[in-house]
Amino acid sequence: MGVDIGAASLGSARAEILQRIRAATGGVSNAEVARAGWARLPREYRRTATRGREAVLELLEDRLRDYDANVVRVGRDGVSAIVAKLLSERGKTRMLVPAGIAKQWLPVGVEFVEDEGLSPEDLDRFDGVMTGSTMAIAETGTVILQNVPGQGRRAVTLVPDYQLCVVREEDVVETVSEAMARLQETAELPTTFFSGPSATADIEMTRIKGVHGPRFLDVVLMRSGFERETL
Amino acid sequence: MHWNTGYQSEALPLVKRFVEQFRGAETAVVPSSSCVAMMRDHYPKMAAEIGDAALIAEVSQLLPRVFEFSEFLTKRLGLEDVGAYYPHRVTYHASCHGLRNLGLGDGPVRLLKAVRGIDLVELDGLEQCCGFGGTFAVKNADVSSAMLEEKISTVLGTGAEVCTACDNSCLMHIQGALHRQKTGVKTLHLAEILAADEGAGL
Amino acid sequence: MSGSALDPKTAPVFPMAARAAMKDGQLRRNVRHATDMIQAKRARVVAEMPDWQELREAGKQIRQHTMENLDFYLEEFEANCTRAGGVVHWARDAAEAQQIIVGLVKASRSDEVIKIKSMTTEEIQLNSALEAAGIHPYETDLAELIIQLGHDQPSHIVVPALHKNRQQIREIFRREMNLPKLGERPEDLADAARIFLREKFLRVKTGVSGANFLIAETGGVCIVESEGNGRMCLTLPETLITVAGIDKVVPRFADLEVLFQLLPRSATGERMNPYNSIWTGVNASDGPRAFHVVLMDNARTEILADAEGRQTLNCIRCGACQNACPVYRQTGGHAYGSVYAGPIGAILTPQLQEMHHAQSLPYASSLCGACYEVCPVKINIPEVLIHLRNKVVKQNGPLNIEALAMKTMGMIFLSEQRFRAAQRMGRMAEAPLVRRDEKGAGWIGWLPGMLGGWTKARDLQEMPQETFRDWWEKRGTHGS
Known part of the structure; x- marks a missing residue:
C-alpha cells in the first residue's frame, strides 16, 4: 500500500512468530494434519432442526x-x-x-x-x-x-x-x-x-x-x- | 496445601506417603471434600510426575476406594437415614470442592433431611465460596474476610443454631468469624450431626 | 488508580490494590449489581440449551485443535485474506504493533480514527501511542466512551464501565459533552452518545478494530457487538485496520456455529448479541477500500510453549468468569492492575508478562472453581492458577519464610512421629495466645506475622486436647 514501516524488520517478524509457534507446538503443521484433526473434532451438539x-x-x-x-x-x-x-x-x-x-x-x-x-x-x-x-x-x-x-x-x-x-x-x-x-x-x-x-x-x-x-x-x-x- | 500454593515438589512425597498408609485399606473415608478433590484431581498427575510406574498403578487402584464421608454413605452404602436424632435448626454449607469437583449434589442434604427432629434451613447463595481457599485466607486476607462476611450474614439470616458442611477447612473458617462476632452459632461437621442421638446435646 | 493506564509492570500487588478498591462502597455496589444481573441472564439462556455441555466440549476442542495447528491456520488465514484484497502484517510485540498501526493511520492521511472496543488495543495501550503520534482516537463503544471521557480504565472484558452507575456516567457526559441538562435514564445517556458519535462516524475516514475471530478457511474476520458502533467503524471509513492476537484464528467458517452459540449466551446473557459482522478482505462496493490486519504475538507464543498454561489461549473473551468470581465481585477489575481482570486476567496477565510481573495475581483466587464451571470453552482456570503459583514459587527460590515453612510442614506430614511431635509443640506454642471464652473454650484472637491476616476477621480455635488419632486409638478397633 506504499506504506514504509520497515518492511524488512516486519518480514522477519512473520518468520520469527511462525518459528516460535513451531517450537512451541513441536513441529510444522500442514493441511493434511490440520484437516484430519479437524474432521475428528467432536460435534455432539444439535445440528439439525428438532421442531416442526x-x-x-x-x-x-x-x-x-x-x-x-x-x-x-x-x-x-x-x-x-x-x-x-x-x-x-x-x-x-x-x-x-x-x-x-x-x-x-x-x-x-x-x-x-x-x-x-x-x-x-x-x-x-x-x-x-x-x-x-x-x-x-x-x-x-x-x-x-x-x-x-x-x-x-x-x-x-x-x-x-x-x-x-x-x-x-x-x-x-x-x-x-x-x-x-x-x-x-x-x-x-x-x-x-x-x-x-x-x-x-x-x-x-x-x-x-x-x-x-x-x-x-x-x-x-x-x-x-x-x-x-x-x- | 503445598500443591495448591505452588510448592509442588514438596507435595510429591506426600502422594507416596498416602499410598503407603492406605494401600491396605478396603475403603478410605475422608471427612474433608477438598482433600478428596486434591487426590482425585491431582494425585494421578503427581504420580506421573514422579514417574514411578508402580506408584502410578497403585494410585489408580487406590483412588476408586477413596470416598468423601457423605458420598461413602449415599453412593457406596446407598444410605440416607442413618438413624440420627438432632432436634435443632441447621443450615448446610456446600464446600466448593464438594459441589464442583466431587459433584456431591444433594447427597449431604438428603442425609440431613432424614435426621429426626432436625429443622433444616436452606442457605442462600449455596454455590458461593466462603472465602477460605487455603493460604488465600492469609495472602488475601481482606478479600477473604469480605467473602466470609457475606457467608456469615446468610448463615445468620437462616436463624440456624448450627452450620454444617462436609469440609473441615470451610468450617474452621466460618467458625472463626461466627465466634469473633459472638453470634452463638456453632459449626459441626456433617458426621457429628449424623452421629447424634437422643443422648447428645447441641 | 483511574486515569493512569493499567500496566502490570507498575501496578501494586493484588492484596494492596484490592484493599484500596474495597474501601470504595459505591464501586462495590456497582460491580455487585452488574455481575448479579449478567449472571442471572446468563443462567437463564444457558438453561434453555439442552446441548450446552456438548457445545462447551466442541468449543474447547476447536480451540485446542487450533492452537496445535496454529502455524498452519495463521498462514492459511494470511493467504486467503491477502487473496481477498486485505494486507496482513505481523507484530512480535506491543511496540511493533503500535508502530505498524500508527504508520498505517498516517498513510491513510488521517489524524483521527474511530475505534471499536478491543481488549487487544487496550492491552497494547494503542490510544496513548496514537495520541503521541498526533492522532486522536475516538472510542465508539458506549462503555469505552464512558471510560475515555472519564479518563478512566476498563474494569471488565465485556462491560468495561461496569464499575460506574448511571449518575456517575451522567456527570461524565455532562462535563465532557457540555450537556448541563442531561437526564440520568440509560435512554438519555445512550441518546447523548448517539448524537455525540454520529458526526464522527460520518466524518472520520479511518477505523481501528479488534477481532473476535479470524477465519482461516476464508480469510474472513468476524466481530460480535451490540450497539452498531462496530458496524459503523467497519463499513463507513475508507481504511480499516484490525489488530488481533494470533490466538484469534478459527479453522473454518462452520466453527462459528459453535462460537456463535457459546459467546453471546456467556458474555451478555443474550441468545444472540444484536450484531455479528463477517467480511472478507475488500469488497469493491461495500465498506473500506483498504483493509489491514495486524497479527500480534506479544508473548502468546510463550504461553503456547507451556503445555499446562496453553489452554489460557483458548479464551474467547466472554467475561463469564469475571461475573462468577467471588474475588472479582468484591474488588472490581482495577485491582488486577491489567486490562484483563478477574480469573482469566489472573492467569493471562502474568503469562503475557512472561511471569516477570503480576506474580501476585495467581494467588488472587480461593480456587472455588466457579470460573471453570461457567467457562464456555472449559478452560480449567484453577488448574492453570496452581501451575502458575508453582512457577512463582520456583522464581522466588527456597530462601524465604513461606518456602521454609512449606518445606518444614512437608517434612512433618511425611512422618507420623514428627506429626505427633509437631502437634504437641503446636499446643505449647499456641498456649500464650489462647484466651478462654465464656464457655471455657480456648480461642486465639491474634496471630503474628503473615498469619495475622487470619485473625483480622476471624478467631482460631485452639488445637484440641485429644486428637482424632488419640480418640480412634482409645476407642479400639470394634467401635462403641
Missing part, C-alpha cells in the same frame, strides 16, 4: 418480539399492503432500498430511493430502509443479510434509524448450525447478523434499545403461498 415447521416460525416470531422487533406474517401477495400500513403507522414517507429489491413489495404513495453508492451523510437523511434477507434463525431471533441484490451493502441497513425487513418463510431455520451450513457457499460475502434493534446494556446492565444502528425494526414474515389460501 410451524413451531419454528412461531419460535422466530417469539424471539424477535422478545428483542423488541415488531413481526407480521403475510402471504406473498400481501407484502406491499402490509408495508404500506406499517410505513403509514410509523409516518415514514421517504425510504431507502437496495438495488434488486422485489418491486411488487413496494406500495405506491411512498417514495423509495435506490442506493447507488450514496455517501454516509446521504444515507443519514432517509426515514428508513427496506430490504429482503438471506435467512433467519428462529432459536436466536436472528436475521441474516448479505451483500446481494435486494439486501445491498452493509451501510444501507445501518445508518437509517428504521429498518423494515422481509423474511421468506422458507429461509427460516431453527438452529445456528443449520444457518451456518447454508451460508457456507457464500461465506465470503459481507454478512451481517442482526438480532433485534441495536441495543446496549453498558449502563447498569439495563438493556436499552437503540444506540447507533436502527432503533426500530419491523419484520414481515412472508409465506410462499397467497393470502387467500390461508384465510
Whole structure:
C-alpha cells in the first residue's frame, strides 16, 4: 500500500512468530494434519432442526418480539399492503432500498430511493430502509443479510434509524448450525447478523434499545403461498 | 496445601506417603471434600510426575476406594437415614470442592433431611465460596474476610443454631468469624450431626 | 488508580490494590449489581440449551485443535485474506504493533480514527501511542466512551464501565459533552452518545478494530457487538485496520456455529448479541477500500510453549468468569492492575508478562472453581492458577519464610512421629495466645506475622486436647 514501516524488520517478524509457534507446538503443521484433526473434532451438539415447521416460525416470531422487533406474517401477495400500513403507522414517507429489491413489495404513495453508492451523510437523511434477507434463525431471533441484490451493502441497513425487513418463510431455520451450513457457499460475502434493534446494556446492565444502528425494526414474515389460501 | 500454593515438589512425597498408609485399606473415608478433590484431581498427575510406574498403578487402584464421608454413605452404602436424632435448626454449607469437583449434589442434604427432629434451613447463595481457599485466607486476607462476611450474614439470616458442611477447612473458617462476632452459632461437621442421638446435646 | 493506564509492570500487588478498591462502597455496589444481573441472564439462556455441555466440549476442542495447528491456520488465514484484497502484517510485540498501526493511520492521511472496543488495543495501550503520534482516537463503544471521557480504565472484558452507575456516567457526559441538562435514564445517556458519535462516524475516514475471530478457511474476520458502533467503524471509513492476537484464528467458517452459540449466551446473557459482522478482505462496493490486519504475538507464543498454561489461549473473551468470581465481585477489575481482570486476567496477565510481573495475581483466587464451571470453552482456570503459583514459587527460590515453612510442614506430614511431635509443640506454642471464652473454650484472637491476616476477621480455635488419632486409638478397633 506504499506504506514504509520497515518492511524488512516486519518480514522477519512473520518468520520469527511462525518459528516460535513451531517450537512451541513441536513441529510444522500442514493441511493434511490440520484437516484430519479437524474432521475428528467432536460435534455432539444439535445440528439439525428438532421442531416442526410451524413451531419454528412461531419460535422466530417469539424471539424477535422478545428483542423488541415488531413481526407480521403475510402471504406473498400481501407484502406491499402490509408495508404500506406499517410505513403509514410509523409516518415514514421517504425510504431507502437496495438495488434488486422485489418491486411488487413496494406500495405506491411512498417514495423509495435506490442506493447507488450514496455517501454516509446521504444515507443519514432517509426515514428508513427496506430490504429482503438471506435467512433467519428462529432459536436466536436472528436475521441474516448479505451483500446481494435486494439486501445491498452493509451501510444501507445501518445508518437509517428504521429498518423494515422481509423474511421468506422458507429461509427460516431453527438452529445456528443449520444457518451456518447454508451460508457456507457464500461465506465470503459481507454478512451481517442482526438480532433485534441495536441495543446496549453498558449502563447498569439495563438493556436499552437503540444506540447507533436502527432503533426500530419491523419484520414481515412472508409465506410462499397467497393470502387467500390461508384465510 | 503445598500443591495448591505452588510448592509442588514438596507435595510429591506426600502422594507416596498416602499410598503407603492406605494401600491396605478396603475403603478410605475422608471427612474433608477438598482433600478428596486434591487426590482425585491431582494425585494421578503427581504420580506421573514422579514417574514411578508402580506408584502410578497403585494410585489408580487406590483412588476408586477413596470416598468423601457423605458420598461413602449415599453412593457406596446407598444410605440416607442413618438413624440420627438432632432436634435443632441447621443450615448446610456446600464446600466448593464438594459441589464442583466431587459433584456431591444433594447427597449431604438428603442425609440431613432424614435426621429426626432436625429443622433444616436452606442457605442462600449455596454455590458461593466462603472465602477460605487455603493460604488465600492469609495472602488475601481482606478479600477473604469480605467473602466470609457475606457467608456469615446468610448463615445468620437462616436463624440456624448450627452450620454444617462436609469440609473441615470451610468450617474452621466460618467458625472463626461466627465466634469473633459472638453470634452463638456453632459449626459441626456433617458426621457429628449424623452421629447424634437422643443422648447428645447441641 | 483511574486515569493512569493499567500496566502490570507498575501496578501494586493484588492484596494492596484490592484493599484500596474495597474501601470504595459505591464501586462495590456497582460491580455487585452488574455481575448479579449478567449472571442471572446468563443462567437463564444457558438453561434453555439442552446441548450446552456438548457445545462447551466442541468449543474447547476447536480451540485446542487450533492452537496445535496454529502455524498452519495463521498462514492459511494470511493467504486467503491477502487473496481477498486485505494486507496482513505481523507484530512480535506491543511496540511493533503500535508502530505498524500508527504508520498505517498516517498513510491513510488521517489524524483521527474511530475505534471499536478491543481488549487487544487496550492491552497494547494503542490510544496513548496514537495520541503521541498526533492522532486522536475516538472510542465508539458506549462503555469505552464512558471510560475515555472519564479518563478512566476498563474494569471488565465485556462491560468495561461496569464499575460506574448511571449518575456517575451522567456527570461524565455532562462535563465532557457540555450537556448541563442531561437526564440520568440509560435512554438519555445512550441518546447523548448517539448524537455525540454520529458526526464522527460520518466524518472520520479511518477505523481501528479488534477481532473476535479470524477465519482461516476464508480469510474472513468476524466481530460480535451490540450497539452498531462496530458496524459503523467497519463499513463507513475508507481504511480499516484490525489488530488481533494470533490466538484469534478459527479453522473454518462452520466453527462459528459453535462460537456463535457459546459467546453471546456467556458474555451478555443474550441468545444472540444484536450484531455479528463477517467480511472478507475488500469488497469493491461495500465498506473500506483498504483493509489491514495486524497479527500480534506479544508473548502468546510463550504461553503456547507451556503445555499446562496453553489452554489460557483458548479464551474467547466472554467475561463469564469475571461475573462468577467471588474475588472479582468484591474488588472490581482495577485491582488486577491489567486490562484483563478477574480469573482469566489472573492467569493471562502474568503469562503475557512472561511471569516477570503480576506474580501476585495467581494467588488472587480461593480456587472455588466457579470460573471453570461457567467457562464456555472449559478452560480449567484453577488448574492453570496452581501451575502458575508453582512457577512463582520456583522464581522466588527456597530462601524465604513461606518456602521454609512449606518445606518444614512437608517434612512433618511425611512422618507420623514428627506429626505427633509437631502437634504437641503446636499446643505449647499456641498456649500464650489462647484466651478462654465464656464457655471455657480456648480461642486465639491474634496471630503474628503473615498469619495475622487470619485473625483480622476471624478467631482460631485452639488445637484440641485429644486428637482424632488419640480418640480412634482409645476407642479400639470394634467401635462403641
